[in-house]
Amino acid sequence: MPDRKYDLVVIGAGIVGLASAMEILKRHPALRLAVLDKEEQIAQHQTGHNSGVIHSGIYYAPGSLKAKLCVSGKQKLIQFCQEHDIPYELCGKIIVATTEEELPRLQNIYERGLANGVPGVELIGPERIREIEPECEGIRAIWSPTTGIVDFGRVALAYADEVQARGGEILTGHEVFDIKQQDGVYNLETSRGVVASKYIVSCAGLYADRIAEMTGAPKYPKIVPFRGDYYVLRPEKRHLVRGLIYPVPDPRFPFLGVHFTRRMDGEVWLGPNAVLAFAREGYRRTDFNARDLLEAVTYRGFGLLAWRYWRMGLEEMYRDFSKVAFLAALKRYVPAIRAEDMLPGPSGVRAQALAPDGSLVDDFVFNRSGNALHVRNAPSPAATSSLAIGEVIAATAAKAFDLPTPVAH
Structure with a gap:
């Protein structure tokens, strides 16, 4: 009974x-x-392991559930926080292009933001970038002033x-x-x-x-776990980042790439990378679960994904173990960061649905x-x-x- x-x-x-x-x-x-x-x-x-960003809905394909539910959900979330005295901050986010080849992709994201009804988005140049983030370098960026942070x-x-x-x-x-x-x-x-x-x-x-x-x-679709590791900025270097600094997504790789995230407690997170977790709750590199790993690596969809993105996958794995490589990715956007400014930080595991054809379910x-x-x-x-x-x-x-x-x- x-x-x-x-x-x-x-x-x-x-x-x-x-x-x-x-x-x-x-x-x-x-x-x-x-x-x-x-x-x-x-x-x-x-x-409990996410970065704490209140997303504006700028990235997502117009008409998708992500686009519609993010834009409407953000407003509902802010109202809920106000009604329940939960602190939040609309600190804004810049999506930064550092090379000419990224500009068409940046333009596409900007147009998506407009199509999704994201308020206040604008394309900005180097001078405006430095006004918003004095230590950030880029040739062009999107400014999303209503992106924010909260403790989820x-x-x-x-x-x-x-x-x-x-x-x-x-x-x-x-x-x-x-x-x-x-x-x-x-x-x-x-x-x-x-x-x-x-x-x-x-x-x-x-x-x-x-x-x-x-x-x-x-x-x-099957769930395949991907771990993301963060560094955090040393407290006396937090002034290097005022809000949120994001890259232009790379179409060669299914994940976003490292970025800079200010937190409600004042911390600044650097990352994450994205590597296969060896357990569904594999928050540390040493965490291992035989069933979880066997399910992932024997799944046809994962094999196809790994084959398609093997080069970028190896780069992510190298960055996972190399602080120098991680630092190089960060310095593209904030050149003033030094290795000694980076302290070991938290990690999270993303539950990513993966289709049998090897495509990430977006x-x-x-x-x-x-x-x-x-x-x-x-x-x-x-x-x-x-x-x-x-x-x-x-x-x-x-x-x-x-x-x-x-x-x-």
Whole structure:
């Protein structure tokens, strides 16, 4: 017999799972809802390891879910922060071209920003670059004044408070090992007993594909973990970076490249690189999980990705172990940085959905299997977009599960 019974269970107490639970309870306050998480504290993985940037929506293909949900989600996030006294800062971001060959790509990003309705974006030259970031060098840049920073861990805690205030439960330390369906009910076998629920919303991040398979959903796209390591600027050198300095994305490589990120606590993060993690929770170079690594390297999609980007992949691996190489990438933008200014920093693991043809799944992906909804791919800017994603999940759940709508009084 199940130890606990609910109408709906959300798997994953990261920022997307909590936002989805909060929005579902707003719309359906009578639901018995619980959020399960394998860790003893919420927001311990992607939410707790991200760079803290409130993205404006400038990069994403017009019409994509990322573009729409980032632009709308950012406004909702700022309003939420204001209502809950969560500090944030719209410090602005410059995307810097350092070579002539980058200029067409910079122009394309600028046009995307305009198409996506990102406020205030402008193309600027070297003099304006130095006004905004005195130590930065570039031949042209995009200025995005409404890009900002926030502590997403603190935002997630506020979401969790809202979930509980609306009658939802948050069950930490409940790792889901298996899911069986019987008589229209899902029985979730967890590390702390069986939890029964009529409906499931999975926001499992690094384990999204495995949870999906447990409910009979397709095994693809698979999650492949990529670790990103940061350095931090020595405190007395933080003046070298005022806000956010980003590169023009390189089409030869599927990830963004190193950048400069000011944090709410005053720290300045340098990075990250992007290398295959040898475990789904492989935050250190020495972390290793045989199942995770074997799944990744034997997956056809990963083999095709590695073949396509082998040269850039080797460069990223070299940079991961070479401070000199990492420094060289940073000095393209801020020449005044020296090796002694760089201190070892944190790392994160990105849950990247990878298609069988070797292509990185770029957009957010949501799908349904029976009475289970799955967030299959939610990389950056998912934290910025979390409230908008929560609204999509809640609306989809209401329709897919035919959830009762409360009667207005």
